Amino acid sequence: MKFVDLHAQQQRIRSNIEERIGKVLDHGQYVMGPEIGDLEEKLADFTGTRYALACSSGTDALLMALMAYGVGPGDAIFTTPFTFVATAEVVALLGATPVFVDIDPVTFNLNPERLQEAVHSVAEEGLAPFCDETGREGKLTPRGIIGVDLFGIPADYDRIGAVAKSYGLFVVEDAAQSFGAVQNGKMACNLAHIGCTSFFPSKPLAGYGDGGMCFTQDEELFETMRSVRIHGMGAHQYENIRIGINGRLDTIQAAVLLAKFEIFPNEMNQRQEAADRYHALLADIPGLVPPTVPAGTVSAWAQYSVLAGNEADRRKRRERLQHADIPTAVYYPMPLHLQSAFRKLGYRKGHFPVSEDAAERIFSLPMHPYLDEEQQRSIAEALRF
Numbered sequence: 261m262k263f264v265d266l267h268a269q270q271q272r273i274r275s276n277i278e279e280r281i282g283k284v285l286d287h288g289q290y291v292m293g294p295e296i297g298d299l300e301e302k303l304a305d306f307t308g309t310r311y312a313l314a315c316s317s318g319t320d321a322l323l324m325a326l327m328a329y330g331v332g333p334g335d336a337i338f339t340t341p342f343t344f345v346a347t348a349e350v351v352a353l354l355g356a357t358p359v360f361v362d363i364d365p366v367t368f369n370l371n372p373e374r375l376q377e378a379v380h381s382v383a384e385e386g387l388a389p390f391c392d393e394t395g396r397e398g399k400l401t402p403r404g405i406i407g408v409d410l411f412g413i414p415a416d417y418d419r420i421g422a423v424a425k426s427y428g429l430f431v432v433e434d435a436a437q438s439f440g441a442v443q444n445g446k447m448a449c450n451l452a453h454i455g456c457t458s459f460f461p462s463k464p465l466a467g468y469g470d471g472g473m474c475f476t477q478d479e480e481l482f483e484t485m486r487s488v489r490i491h492g493m494g495a496h497q498y499e500n501i502r503i504g505i506n507g508r509l510d511t512i513q514a515a516v517l518l519a520k521f522e523i524f525p526n527e528m529n530q531r532q533e534a535a536d537r538y539h540a541l542l543a544d545i546p547g548l549v550p551p552t553v554p555a556g557t558v559s560a561w562a563q564y565s566v567l568a569g570n571e572a573d574r575r576k577r578r579e580r581l582q583h584a585d586i587p588t589a590v591y592y593p594m595p596l597h598l599q600s601a602f603r604k605l606g607y608r609k610g611h612f613p614v615s616e617d618a619a620e621r622i623f624s625l626p627m628h629p630y631l632d633e634e635q636q637r638s639i640a641e642a643l644r645f
């Protein structure tokens with residue numbers, strides 16, 4: 261059994277992919293070829309955003325979003341410690357300070373009440389809860405929030421947005437795992453000032469390599485990110501008006517993504533059906549907590565993550581699955597505030613108990629559009645004891 265079955269998907273669209281790659285080989289515009297604009301237009305349409313900007317990875321999408329806001333030393337950027345490292349890495353890369361805020365125990369996303377407390381503390385005292393880092397004047401300035409749509413479920417952007425508004429902060433949506441998700445009738449990537457997604461091969465909409473995209477309704481932010489994407493260029497290629505990066509998506513990846521996007525809505529339905537079957541099969545397994553999707557939300561089901569009773573129970577269940585040749589994964593075994601890369605921030609175990617508890621108990625089951633009922637029955641069997 262596969263954790264993510266990319267082969268089954270490829271069989272379905274192989275000829276379309278080969279045809280589209282063939283076209284790129286024919287026209288030869290490997291950098292910023294016509295497929296880039298085509299993909300941007302289609303995905304802007306799909307997400308309901310005005311502007312979309314293809315780029316080299318989900319990490320660079322986040323970096324470009326923060327660069328568009330001119331984030332730098334002394335700035336506090338609030339985010340969750342229960343995420344992939346890239347979310348906070350880009351903050352540190354720009355010399356700003358990631359201020360971690362604990363998560364909600366049900367959705368594993370940023371807890372809006374804890375967020376309000378942390379922002380208040382930085383706004384009033386220039387100091388973040390538990391954090392040793394300060395700005396140039398010995399104080400941090402609250403600048404922005406990065407919400408993360410973990411496992412495909414969007415963070416609570418109504419409440420996050422309300423906190424942001426009252427303190428004049430920007431909100432970036434890390435939608436690397438949630439492309440295709442819906443919250444109160446709006447698509448993921450369109451739930452904050454800038455939405456950033458990833459096309460890494462294991463994400464819901466995935467290429468055959470690295471890729472990402474930024475989405476926004478704001479023309480000025482879009483123009484700035486477009487300049488940042490190509491070395492801070494101005495009106496022409498050799499005029500540089502700011503410091504930027506080489507953040508372009510390859511034309512060949514855009515060609516692959518166009519082929520994959522054709523079947524994406526159907527794949528989303530298949531993921532939802534697989535999630536529904538899991539739900540029915542796992543509902544009565546003692547000691548196992550299946551995911552809960554909040555009202556008004558459709559998950560993109562990047563992962564189907566469950567909670568075991570404790571760390572030993574998780575180990576036991578994963579071993580039973582492994583013996584049945586069923587792969588599992590742990591996202592994420594160590595919250596970011598405990599990673600040595602962020603040691604200088606001064607966080608310690610006990611500072612974010614909900615994140616720490618989730619890291620000890622969570623694990624993810626195989627999830628992809630081609631998972632069938634028989635496979636899911638065998639997974640449920642192995643989990644039951």
Ligand SMILES: *Cc1c(COP(=O)(O)O)cnc(C)c1O
Nearest residue numbers: 317318319344346347436458460
């Ligand atoms: C995958 C991921 C990223 C980074 O995307 P890349 O395309 O791998 O750079 C950022 N944030 C989250 C939550 C992710 O899952």
